Amino acid sequence: TGGASRCTRHPALLAPQDSRERLAEQLRQCEQSLPRQDNPQLEAVSSDLQAVWQLSVSDLPGNSSGQASGKIVKQQAAIWELCHTELNILRHLKTIIEVYANVLQHLQSSAGLLTDVSTQRLFPCLSAVFQAHYTLWSLHLKPALLAAKQRGGFIRPSDFQSGFEGFPQIFQPSVDYCLSISDCKEYLRLQEKNDAFNEFVKWAQKYSARNYSSDEGSVDLQLKSLLTTPFQRITKYGLLLQEILRHTEEPGDRESLEIMILKVTEFCSQLNSRYQKKTDEDEVRVVADKLEEDAKLQDAIDSFGEDCSSLMERYRLSLLRPMQHNGQQRRKIFEGDLRLKDERGKWSEARCLLFTDMLLLARGSKRPSLRPLRSPIRLDKLVTHRLGDGSNSFVAAVLSDFGSIDSLLCLAAQDQRQCDDWLERLRRAREALLRQLQLLPQPPPKSSALQQASAATCPRCNHHSFDSAIAARPVSPKPPPPSQPERWLSEPAARTRPTLHCAHSSSELDGLRGATAAAESSQPIRLDSESTLYQQQHHQQSRSSSADDSGGGGEVGTFPASQELTPERQRLLISLSRSDGRESSQV
Structure with a gap:
């Protein structure tokens, strides 16, 4: 009977005691x-x-x-x-x-x-x-x-x-x-x-x-x-x-x-x-796992269909994604609670997370997850100012790409020490980011100037503007030294860039071919092996067509005799000269 009573007891009650x-x-x-x-x-x-x-x-x-x-x-x-x-x-x-x-x-x-x-x-x-x-x-x-x-x-x-x-x-x-x-x-x-x-x-x-x-x-x-x-x-x-x-x-x-x-x-x-x-x-990674998606933004993306949703997936905020300016992983510098006053004058508790390249404002730390209150703020676009009213607050102005105020926030700390600590950390992080941005080497161009010119269209005749392609090229405050043995841009050309625009009539095209022939005869062109082969194949055709046609037409910028043409400009001149037969009739 005792054995039967022991067997009728639930095995879950016996398991812990038996295991011990x-x-x-x-x-x-x-x-x-x-x-x-x-x-x-x-x-x-x-x-x-x-x-x-x-x-x-x-x-x-x-x-x-x-x-x-x-x-x-x-x-x-x-x-x-x-x-x-x-x-x-x-x-x-x-x-x-x-x-x-x-x-x-x-x-x-x-x-x-x-x-x-x-x-x-x-x-x-x-x-x-x-x-x-x-x-x-x-x-x-x-x-x-x-x-x-x-x-x-x-x-x-x-x-x-x-x-x-x-x-x-x-x-x-x-x-x-x-x-x-x-x-x-x-x-x-x-x-x-x-x-x-x-x-x-x-x-x-x-x-x-x-x-x-x-x-x-x-x-x-x-x-x-x-x-x-x-x-x-x-x-x-x-x-x-x-x-x-x-x-x-x-x-x-x-x-x-x-x-x-x-x-x-x-x-x-x-x-x-x-x-x-x-x-x-x-x-x-801990912060990224706690970060919530914006529900309204997700509903808006889903309303446009699956194609749009898959396309927008790459543009979601990801803290684990490398920083754009140097390709390195960002790190968290500091984290703390502040009170936030937005543009409407409403105060709310904010969890402030300072990273190497951004400031992230989320809802208070009482929540197990982090819901962003606004888009992350780039530190190089952030300007802070301590308020002198004794309220332990400071103003954070978010600048646009044009240097104007895009939004204005007010952050309040618990005491003066915490306020000074946040201002000092923000200042150091911003200065460190600015130093990285200024000391970055200029990356090599991913495509030639002729390929970049195909993306820039002239508003008058739908022709491709070489000036637009040059303007679209990223400019560094400190250009890289020219590589050896082939320089990316010769020193005279770097000091003085000639003016060149699209030809909008047959006469302008004729003048352009004349300038091309004059440049070829007056100054040798420095090209790499592939560009040199391209020039040899079309040199005679360009010169003969320029001699047969009668000159005249619009003004075209010419190159000084002491300045060498770059390979990109030479390719564009030759391509425009060869396309006269196809485009002049359309113009």
């Missing part, structure tokens, strides 16, 4: 004998720990005689700290692998427990990190200790120089771990709500204390701290090497240490840049 009992039983079995993996490197680290851990600085080779100078003793102590801490990092990694990762995988595979925990997200690239530190220890630092012991002398920095010269190659596999450490810690924070996982972490932390003696003092064995240790270790190599250099007097050893420090510093700088870039991208 099974987890406790499995952990008791693992405590007696940890699940092992065939990894000889872990066993080698255990033997090295037993051999080296009993030593001290005074037991090092060359220090036991007591004849070493103060500088040498301090140098050897700094080298010993480098080796000692490297072995300690291997011990931390060994603890994570044996006590956390292996046991967790054993519970998932054999007992079906904690299957909702991802070992890949919790311990990303852990084996690669262990392999990198083991390579530095076993192939470079440990042989340096053994070599000094054999010769009965001191440990020389040149003995482990090769390990730090190849530092970027050795620790390149651990870059992915360092870049994903933030995601790993965030995933660990989310698992704090899992009671079964918390019981496992408490057991693993208690068991890990067996690998650390009481003489070492308090060691932070929390999983969060252990996972952060490899990332922090990479940033400390440079400091350890600089400490060794500070107590080294021999010129050869100093040169070796300077080379090692340079390699480590370059690697850490690249790692910091990549980590900062990923952090900035994650911050912008």
Whole structure:
């Protein structure tokens, strides 16, 4: 009867209790004998720990005689700290692998427990990190200790120089771990709500204390701290090497240490840049995920049909899209709450997000999502002014492309300090953006002047205007230096641009052909190989037609004898000259 009553109880009520009992039983079995993996490197680290851990600085080779100078003793102590801490990092990694990762995988595979925990997200690239530190220890630092012991002398920095010269190659596999450490810690924070996982972490932390003696003092064995240790270790190599250099007097050893420090510093700088870039991208992605679409705008787009909707999709606001002026990803500089007064005099709570190229105003931070109050404001079109009425407010004027006021906003802070802080951040961000816009190199033209001229139409006769094509070309305040060996625009032509307009009658076309022939005969034209071939094919035809026709007609700008024609202008002149037979009748 008792068995029947137990069977009639709902299985959902039994599952949590059964899983906790099974987890406790499995952990008791693992405590007696940890699940092992065939990894000889872990066993080698255990033997090295037993051999080296009993030593001290005074037991090092060359220090036991007591004849070493103060500088040498301090140098050897700094080298010993480098080796000692490297072995300690291997011990931390060994603890994570044996006590956390292996046991967790054993519970998932054999007992079906904690299957909702991802070992890949919790311990990303852990084996690669262990392999990198083991390579530095076993192939470079440990042989340096053994070599000094054999010769009965001191440990020389040149003995482990090769390990730090190849530092970027050795620790390149651990870059992915360092870049994903933030995601790993965030995933660990989310698992704090899992009671079964918390019981496992408490057991693993208690068991890990067996690998650390009481003489070492308090060691932070929390999983969060252990996972952060490899990332922090990479940033400390440079400091350890600089400490060794500070107590080294021999010129050869100093040169070796300077080379090692340079390699480590370059690697850490690249790692910091990549980590900062990923952090900035994650911050912008969080804001982009919270950003809501404008419902009215979406309804308006949908009303025009699917074709219009697919076409307008590319013009939606996307914070993840690269910035237009330099193609780089934007980053979030600052975020805070201000009160906004619009043109109608209405006050509202606004969440202000300052990016490298724009200011985004959204509804208050009490909402889980962000709904823009207006279109993003380009910082180079933003002008701010502090109000002197003591209201902790400032005016933000949004300028148009013509330098006139497009809209006017008033932003109020809680106190004077917050107002000054926002004004200073806006000023710095705007100045940084303006410097980037002015220092940008002029991009190479994507199409020739003749192709650009096909998009510019003369209003009088539907002919293509060369002046319009030149005006449509983007102008930079600092034109790029001419490339070698072919200059994009000759220096005389850059100083004085000839005037040229469309011919609107046959007489004007005749005058244009005459000017073309005069320019060809008076001054050689600098063209590339393709343009030169084009000129040779049509040179005689252009000259003969110009000699047969009678001149006269409208005014046409001529080129000075000291000025060379550019390839684009020459192609246009030839094309206009050849099209006389087809267009003169239409005109």
